[in-house]
């Protein structure tokens with residue numbers, strides 16, 4: 679795989695090579711924060727190059743760093759199997775966690791998940807065994823099919839929303855039963871259901887009331903009532 683990088687950072691935002699003009703445009707390296715120059719010539723693939731010293735970042739590392747940035751920006755990730763988001767407030771990269779060094783580590787006050795980003799090398803059995811041992815759920819995001827043309831918004835969708843590129847390497851037992859998901863979402867969806875139920879019930883009640891009114895109206899001898907009133 680080409681080592682040429684295609685993702686940079688500009689004014690604190692991720693930016694793809696396709697979104698910038700050729701030359702210097704205030705883009706910096708995700709790894710060393712050194713100034714990058716966009717090379718968008720006719721012959722070579724469009725890419726970023728370090729303006730001064732090359733820190734040696736390659737395509738795989740830039741994807742890891744971009745995923746970390748996206749996870750930091752979003753604070754939520756959709757989990758496979760269940761259509762639920764996990765909300766977190768802490769994102770760490772390559773943090774030493776007991777016996778392993780996870781790619782990325784996210785957590786909230788209830789749960790924690792190791793995020794393994796696969797680009798060229800899948801997580802090996804030894805690492806999975808160690809994850810099992812420390813009993814922390816680990817989610818793999820498979821970016822092996824991501825190419826140099828993949829835009830930032832596509833990458834963001836894959837990392838946050840899409841579940842086709844994700845699988846559990848290890849799922850802690852508690853994940854099977856206890857929700858690790860955002861409480862807001864459950865609350866919101868329940869509220870939505872409640873709102874929908876209420877309005878539906880109201881409509882049914884209203885229709886029923888109208889029918890009842892019609893039936894009652896038919897049974898009331900209006901002519902007699904009015905005649906009596908007039909007589910009085």
Ligand SMILES: [Zn+2]
Nearest residue numbers: 707709710733
């Ligand atoms: Zn660099």
